[in-house]
Amino acid sequence: MMRWLPAAVLGLSLAASAAQPTVRLGVPPWQGAEAKSAVVAEILRATGYEVETVSAAAVLIFQGLARGEVDANLSAWVPGQEEAFGPRVEAGDIVILGENLRGARTGLAVPAAARRSGLVSMEDLEAFASELDSTIFCIEPGSGANAVAEAAIAEDLYGLGDWRVLPSSTEAMLTHVERAVRRDRLTVFCAWAPHWMNEAFDLAYLDDPAGHWGGPGATRVLTLARAGLEQDFPQLAEFLSRFQVDAESQSRWIYAYAREEQPLERVARRWIAANEKTVQDWLAGLQTPAGEDAAEALEQAMARWPTSDPN
Missing domain, CATH: 3.40.190.100 (Glycine betaine-binding periplasmic protein; domain 2)
Known part of the structure; x- marks a missing residue:
């Protein structure tokens, strides 16, 4: 469920519960961002994290990242939104973990x-x-x-x-x-x-002779994190830096969610089950917050999912 968290919850650090820390994903009200965040959320839950989704306009999410009230965001479009979050990156309040989308x-x-x-x-x-x-x-x-x-x-x-x-x-x-x-x-x-x-x-x-919207490869979608996430939770930050999908996969998630009205959890779990090797590569060598192998934790969690989800 997408929602704003109470101020008391937002004030807590991700480190507040060392055994099962809560990751706060900032999610703007865009179907692509919602679907992509759902896939990441299911992987994180399977590997020992609680996940809260903070639904808000993109500019408010960037503000939340800079204040440490949001842990990560998977939908920072460049060049379109760079003016909104770029100064906060330069100030050291937001960190770019990597690109998460190919073919945008x-x-x-x-x-x-x-x-x-x-x-x-x-x-x-x-x-x-x-x-x-x-x-x-x-x-x-x-x-x-x-x-x-x-x-x-x-x-x-x-x-x-x-x-x-x-x-x-x-x-x-x-x-x-x-x-x-x-x-x-x-x-x-x-x-x-x-x-x-x-x-x-x-x-x-429409053709864009001036290149204002950019040519091939000019549009990028970044994963952002609050300052300090890499130091506080290096395993989590490493996973987020590895996460990357192609535009075709994300379009299929959006179609299933927005046009076929499938629940986001089901869309995410089906894709994870069908692309387990890719997800295992993202988790290779990483540990859960409890110190267990993250790839094995995912496999165990998938075994507990209802059989109707991944088929």
């Missing part, structure tokens, strides 16, 4: 039918300003996707100086996109991979 991308997209109308590149947007109401539909305020689009407007890139970003929830934006695709109407919106939208909708990413 961000950009502006339109229904694929729009390409037949000549809307192929971001350079074409100005010519379609009236039909698009000079509006880019996007997601939650403070998200990296919004920040990059807002920066393009502020710089008058592609003639977007008098445009606006219309923020909303991810769900609301995708409902708008689904309606536009179904009715064959023009719209432009913030899009990214991994996400189920790339499978569910017939959409096209």
